[in-house]
Amino acid sequence: MRTPIGLVLHHTGGSFAGDLATLTKPAKNPANSVSSNDYITKDGRIFELCEYPKRAWHAGTTKALHGLKDWNAHGWGIEIENRGRSSDPYPRVQIEAVVWRCRERRRRFGITDPKMLTRHRDLSLEGKNDPWNNFPYDEVRRRVFAAQDPTDSPSTPHTPTGENVTVSSLIVARPRAEQRQAARFLAARPHGSYSDAAVRHIVRLYYAEASAVGADPLLAVAQMFLETGGLSSTWSQPPRRNPAGIGVTGETGKGISFPNWRVAVRAHVGRLVAYAVRERDETPAQEALIDEALAWRPLPDAYRGVAPRLRGLAGTWAADREYAQKIARIANEIRSGG
Ligand SMILES: [Zn+2]
Known part of the structure; x- marks a missing residue:
């Protein structure tokens, strides 16, 4: 065009x-x-x-x-x-x-x-x-x-308001913050070897891929931020580009590397939606993305649909009992930035 x-x-x-x-x-x-x-x-x-x-x-x-x-x-x-x-x-x-x-x-x-x-x-x-x-x-x-x-005016009247993110927040939901808020939040913090433009690109991918399957991109970005230390962890840096510790167990060298960030974000969001939605409830778009994501790393059946709300990720995605609170806290920090 x-x-x-x-x-x-x-x-x-x-x-x-x-x-x-x-x-x-x-x-x-x-x-x-x-x-x-x-x-x-x-x-x-x-x-x-x-x-x-x-x-x-x-x-x-x-x-x-x-x-x-x-x-x-x-x-x-x-x-x-x-x-x-x-x-x-x-x-x-x-x-x-x-x-x-x-x-x-x-x-x-x-x-x-x-x-x-x-x-x-x-x-x-x-x-x-x-x-x-x-x-x-x-x-x-x-x-x-x-x-x-x-x-x-900078305080644009269309800026979304709404409730804060809590551990009870649904993962399949409308975005609770704008893309530019998430991009600004990440760009303002250390992000390893990524340029600010690369960070904005990654956030844009999250907003596109999560929104396309009805998931709140803010929660996926907040989870990515938590998992990668704001894109500064070794596993999230090139050439690995792992956005959420997928397959990373702490064993030396164990984890998945992704060829580019679109693929990585799709693998992350699809996996998150697999946690959030039961198999019988998924839409065709969700199903396609979940299939793609789980091809990178299978998900135990017991985890399918276990986390319609953020709190379901604690003890499943990560062993950390505070895992959902931590994601919610980051999400709210992003929301509060204009
Ligand atoms: Zn028309």
């Missing part, structure tokens, strides 16, 4: 878990699949699902509009969590997140013409009507191109 010259707003027609599964399904035939660059939840979290410069297939067949023929190739797609029914309003916090993200994207891509913030309904040749249901398009567009906006 070349630098996008337009932004396209959508509603998903669904809700969180199903949306993420749909939007992250691998595309065999682009014409039959959907993907999106961004996904913005009802509580204002922003996921970059299809990282620039990869292009997403979000607009289907489009008509030429404002001089642009192919809005998939040249438009940045933003999916907004909404069922598209009048019984499902857009919460204020979500609108603020949309405004914030569109302003950020418009600056990043140098989009100056308000016309180029458009809606799927404006360009679809397939009768798409999204975003529908009282979506305040005029307000959003006006604010996105205004010289200043309340969302420019």
Whole structure:
């Protein structure tokens, strides 16, 4: 994808878990699949699902509009969590997140013409009507191109709040902190030979891979931080890249090395989800990731689904009785950083 010259707003027609599964399904035939660059939840979290410069297939067949023929190739797609029914309003916090993200994207891509913030309904040749249901398009567009906006302030109104992480927190859950908070936390602490950019890349992988299977990436990152001493342990450094002591027993040289961080993060997250979800409850996406992860190292049957909540990891993943408390403490430290 070349630098996008337009932004396209959508509603998903669904809700969180199903949306993420749909939007992250691998595309065999682009014409039959959907993907999106961004996904913005009802509580204002922003996921970059299809990282620039990869292009997403979000607009289907489009008509030429404002001089642009192919809005998939040249438009940045933003999916907004909404069922598209009048019984499902857009919460204020979500609108603020949309405004914030569109302003950020418009600056990043140098989009100056308000016309180029458009809606799927404006360009679809397939009768798409999204975003529908009282979506305040005029307000959003006006604010996105205004010289200043309340969302420019560092205490952005869309910053997620919510409960602190405890040992009772569910592992399969929405993210409890934003990706940038986790990245900042790790980058600000010693991380061995990794550059800050590498640390941000690793955090981004966690957010993508965990979110795709409905797990809270914050908990996976916090566990990784605990297991690797903030990416400074020998086992987490290249060439081993082991994110969570997988197969590491303390016996000299015993443990698994991973060829790259995407593979490593998938092995970690898949293993974590295997602890969190019983076999009969797993979704197809979870099943696929778990299979991949357990191919690196099998999991005793007794551990499958033993940890729907953080506390279940204590005495199973690690012998340490305080293991869940320690993860929760790190997760809350990440949450409290802006
Ligand atoms: Zn759409």
